[in-house]
Structure formats: C-alpha cells, structure tokens
Amino acid sequence: MQFQVSDLCCTRAGVPVLENVSFSLSSGQVIALRGPNGIGKTTLLRTLAGLQPAQAGTSNLAIDQIAYGAHADGLKATLTVVENLQFWAAIYGTTDISTALSTFDLENLTARQAQNLSAGQKRRLGLARLLVTGRPVWILDEPTVSLDAASVALFANAVRTHCDNGGCALIASHIDLGLKAEVLDLTPYRARPRTQATDLSGFDDDQDGAFL
Amino acid sequence: MIALFLRDLRQATRAGGGFGLGVAFFLIVVVLVPFGVGPESEILATIAPGILWVGALLSCLLSLDRLLALDYEDGSLDLLATAPIPLEAVVVIKALAHWVVTSVPLVIVAPMLGVLLNLPGGAYGWVVITLLVGTPALSIIGAFGAALTVGLKRGGLLLSLLVLPLYVPTLIFGAEAARRGADGLDGTTPLLMLAGITLASLALLPFAAAWVIRINLR
Numbered sequence: 001m002q003f004q005v006s007d008l009c010c011t012r013a014g015v016p017v018l019e020n021v022s023f024s025l026s027s028g029q030v031i032a033l034r035g036p037n038g039i040g041k042t043t044l045l046r047t048l049a050g051l052q053p054a055q056a057g058t059s060n061l062a063i064d065q066i067a068y069g070a071h072a073d074g075l076k077a078t079l080t081v082v083e084n085l086q087f088w089a090a091i092y093g094t095t096d097i098s099t100a101l102s103t104f105d106l107e108n109l110t111a112r113q114a115q116n117l118s119a120g121q122k123r124r125l126g127l128a129r130l131l132v133t134g135r136p137v138w139i140l141d142e143p144t145v146s147l148d149a150a151s152v153a154l155f156a157n158a159v160r161t162h163c164d165n166g167g168c169a170l171i172a173s174h175i176d177l178g179l180k181a182e183v184l185d186l187t188p189y190r191a192r193p194r195t196q197a198t199d200l201s202g203f204d205d206d207q208d209g210a211f212l
Numbered sequence: 213m214i215a216l217f218l219r220d221l222r223q224a225t226r227a228g229g230g231f232g233l234g235v236a237f238f239l240i241v242v243v244l245v246p247f248g249v250g251p252e253s254e255i256l257a258t259i260a261p262g263i264l265w266v267g268a269l270l271s272c273l274l275s276l277d278r279l280l281a282l283d284y285e286d287g288s289l290d291l292l293a294t295a296p297i298p299l300e301a302v303v304v305i306k307a308l309a310h311w312v313v314t315s316v317p318l319v320i321v322a323p324m325l326g327v328l329l330n331l332p333g334g335a336y337g338w339v340v341i342t343l344l345v346g347t348p349a350l351s352i353i354g355a356f357g358a359a360l361t362v363g364l365k366r367g368g369l370l371l372s373l374l375v376l377p378l379y380v381p382t383l384i385f386g387a388e389a390a391r392r393g394a395d396g397l398d399g400t401t402p403l404l405m406l407a408g409i410t411l412a413s414l415a416l417l418p419f420a421a422a423w424v425i426r427i428n429l430r
Contacts, residue, residue, distance in 0.1 A: 049294050052430040068294045072287025076219065078226035083219075090215030091295050
C-alpha cells in the first residue's frame, strides 16, 4: 500500500492555510506532523479524512481506508465503556472489542459509564475505537492529549503493532512518541497571505475608472 | 444502523436523556388549556383536536435541538461522517429514534388526555391515526432543521424559527382530519394529504439534511 498526497491546498473558513503539501505514506510507516499552532495541522487532517474539500491537489487516500481520530473522542457520556466500543464496532462492521480493551488497559473499566471516566481514560477509550474500526490508515489529531507517560507508551505500542500488521499512521503531535516516525514539518507549506495592497489598488483604479 | 438506533434509544432512556420530556410537556399543555379556556364543554370539544395537535407539535419541537447538536459537540458526528454508513442513513435513523422517543409516547397518551378536553367520542380514532401518520414528518423536518443549525452554539431559537413554517402544512392537514373526525365527517382527504407530506419529507429531506451537515462540518 502506498498513498500519495500531492500539491494539496487546504482552506479554513475560506482562507487558504496550506499550499502544495506533498508527501507519501506507505504500509508500516508513521508520519509525525509538526508545525506551530494555527499552521493548519487539523485542517490538513480533516481534508484528508474527507470532512472538507481540498481547494486543489490530489490525494489517493480512499475515505473508506481511513480511521480518523479527532480532538473530541465521540463518546456518549451515559453509555458504558463496552457499549461505546460495541457501538463503533457495529458501525464499522467488526465484532472484536477485547483486543482494543486490553491494548489500552480498559479491562477494569468496562462497566463504567463514560461520564465517570477521567480525561486520560476517556482519551484511551477514544483511541481504542481506532482498533475496532479495522481500517489501515490512522489519521490522528493530537492523540496524546491528557495521556500520562504510561498511557502514551500504550498508545505507541498500539501504533507499532498497527504498523507491523501493514497499517500506517499520520499523527499530529507535539510530543515525541518514541516511534520510528518520519517528521513532516508543515511550516514551509504555509499559504502566503495575498498581498492586499496590490489587490486593493487594482480595485480602486477600476472604481475610479467607472466614475470618471 | 441498528446499532445507531439502539444507541440513541439507550441514551434517551438513561438519566438526563430527555425521554419523557415531550410527554411531560404535552401533558402540561393539555392540562392547562381547560383552565385557560374555561370549563364550557362545548368549546373544549370544538378545540380539542387542534389543541392535541398543537401540543404534539410543540413537544416535538422541544427536543429537536438535541437531535444532532449533542453528536456534534462530542465529536461523534465527525466520526459518523467518516464511518462506512452514509450520512443520509444517519439522519433517517436519528429522526426515527427521535420519533420513537418523543412522538410514539404522545400518540399513546393522546386518547387519555382527550378525555380532559372533552374530545367527542368519534374523534379518538382520528386523533390517534393522524398523529401516527403526521408525527414522522415532524421528526424528519426537525432533523433537517437540526442539520441546518448544527454548528451553531445555542441554535435552538433559530431552529424553532426555521422549522415552524415547515410544520404548518402538517399541522393544518393533521388537525383538519382530526376535526372532521370529531364532527362526524369523513377525514380521508386531509389524512391522505398528511400521509403525502410525511412520505415526501421522508423521501427528500434526508438527502438535504445530509448535504447540509457535510457543509456545516467543514
């Protein structure tokens, strides 16, 4: 499996934020997305996940190969850990949730409602969802927020196992996960702001011409 | 899809899920009307079908802003949009769950509350049938309204304003069929119109709603 993203331009609320992003992602590979706040990491990930259209460029990542993990975990507060996972398993047409539970050390919490979990436990449950999707490409937005060191290690192990089984991952994260990851820094791809001075002067000239 | 339906039902029936909110509101409206209008049984009998319909419509409206907003807030809507089931199906299932949670109890209690309003004997069947046929349209139109306002914080007011005019045809034909039944006339024509509105809404609005959700998620 080899995925190619070429010359992708992403917009946020109509404003271009990233231009000509190109990279390739192949089986077993992890790409760590870096860049300062506001550079457009989330926008790029949402564009790749098919939640918003790209302004230009192509990506041959098929939507049905992607498991997207956002800032929010998509948990229902009044459902238990098992019910939450079973729901996503049913949506993705899989049945096995025990691997996901054991990978993220949730076995002792199975009967607890999601609203009674700590922030880190919720996050682990949100990440466990990735395992029940059974999809090869993980696109993750800040997966380690509110995880402690031990949980980060659990997560890194999960990613490693996923990649050993032929999967791949694109992870936006500010911390080093201890994975063999290629770093993709988004800073060079920042969209250049349009030079407003030239735009405006052209507009003014036309206006003058229209009135004179 | 069944999983989504069961999840919504399970959530609604757990603490704070809003199950019974619609029925409680319906009960309050219907109980208060005789106090406001006065105890003349002829007047009550005349307005009873209309009051039952307006009460059902308002209590349906009450729970609409939870229909998609909760899923948007906790991120499930993003995840459902990237999941293998089509967003159109998500809309239909969520509207169906809303109907089962909100409107089915209303249909069941409406005949009992009809007694409080001195509903004429022949009208009971008509009220139940019109509510049963008409309320699915309320849920699916509401789902469309919820989709339009899904990204907005406190979009409840806008949602009500958008949805109310769309509810008017359903209300007119539903209440008209029930009124004709109460007067001992044949209400088949408005009932068929009501069924037509429901079926047309079910056929068209899921696509519109899914389209709007995709735009709102950008």
